[in-house]
Amino acid sequence: MILLVEQFLNGLQYGVTLFLLAAGLTLIFGIMGVINLAHGALYMVGAFAAAWTTMQTGNFWIGLPVGLVTAALVGLAMELAVIRRLYQRDHLDQVLATFALILIFNQSVTLIFGRQPLFSQPPALLSGAVEVLPGLPYPAYRLFVIAVGLAVAVGLYLLINKTRIGMLVRAGATNRQMVRALGVDIGRLYSAVFALGALLAGLAGIMASPILAVQVGMGEEIILATFVVVVVGGVGSVKGAFVAALVLGMIDTMLRAFLPGLLQGVMPGPEAQALGVGISSMGIYLMMAIVLLIRPRGLFAAGG
Amino acid sequence: MLKVSGLQAAYGASQVLFDIHLQIAEGQVVTLMGRNGMGKTTTVRAIMGLLPVKAGAIEHDGKPIAGLPPEKVARLGIGLVPEGRQVFPTLTVRENLVATAANRLGAARPWTLAGIYELFPRLDERAGQMAGTLSGGEQQMLAVGRALMTNPRLLILDEATEGLAPVIRAEIWRVVEKLKAEGQCILLIDKTFSVLKRLADRHFIVEKGRTVWSGTGDDLDRNHDQVQAWVGV
């Protein structure tokens, strides 16, 4: 029971991280029609900027805003220099160009920070553990990550459903020409949405930075799962991204934690271990295949 | 207000507009008539910057606007009620009205939600409903309201009564008349010849991408047979 709750919290934490990444990606893909493989680079940029600043200053609370601002600015620059030129291009061009961006970002980060990973610390305030259940201490920082992710989800819900920017974002997803013909500079809207997506990706990286080794390539590791989340949730739907991120984050975590053990009940140890690990790493892709068979446009397809 | 001369435009390689002329003065209601496929909607698209202009001039208040992107054209005070309504289906009625609302030219008495709801009480009843679930007539009212909320100096109505029940048509015409009485400048594209003749100050007829005739309502009567041939009623 205690193990289950612990893994549940781990799954939740992984899920909200996926959500922070997927929210921006799904908006950018759904509204602007751009496939941005380099979204993971913004996650890496946020993580590096925050980890480095935190290590220099010894203060996570300085690293956090520095990471956010850096990710948003890098995102804006990326949109201005490259992405903006891709709106009218086909998906192959987009994939090629944003793949090139990944290489450029990885090389640049290697040049600046070298090949050694950075390890930063959670803030002192959150370095302890909280006893979530009697006998189950859970790292306070990870609870903080979950809380931040859920707070962002609420904030995004309000932004998209209750503000004029959100209305325009939704309107633009179905009929961008009409939005323009009514006097809205959609280019500026796109830049804003892209920067917001970059900010959220950066936030995901920042949140992960005291937990993971901050290193080149960390973006690619997580971006694949993020694309699965976007597709399962329905391209363009932030609500879908939220549900899919939590469900897939949970499934992935649970499978990895429990499947090898369960299989050991029916087959010899080493084989069960190998098979269990194999199946768990396929888990979310299997889920995607199943969801797409039943709902080809994802759980909450947005727009028309 | 708006002056179009020698306008040419094409969809890719197929040229649709060859020589469109059109003039609208302050406070006027002007029609663009012609049979289906003659290039009326294409003319509107070219004016709005939704389609590149191949040749010719479009002037708004004496300033050339051909080639401007749609948002710039709209911001100069041209409000479009497009063919096929094109309301935002995933937004509520109220959101459709509010999302793009603006008073960029500083109208003294700008449109408000309450004003639009007074004009179209139906929209008030449906305020919280997704626009995609409205009937065609309600969507049309919404498209008109949405354009008005941008406080345009020139309102373009492209087939605003097409395919609607007579009662709804009558309601749209009632609103157009009310707008005209308030001095709203309007470019009307429609097939309801009798109403157009009564409402408009001036008429332009398009035939295969060219303006072939223009004149007043009296001129329409004088050229009755020829006009009937062009407009096809």
Ligand SMILES: Nc1ncnc2c1ncn2[C@@H]1O[C@H](COP(=O)(O)OP(=O)(O)O)[C@@H](O)[C@H]1O
């Ligand atoms: N998107 C398009 N691509 C190619 N041809 C088009 C397109 N839209 C309209 N046309 C053609 O342009 C001509 C004029 O169409 P349109 O301006 O819509 O006519 P109207 O509004 O007067 O009925 C028609 O022959 C039509 O087939």
Ligand SMILES: [Mg+2]
């Ligand atoms: Mg037409």
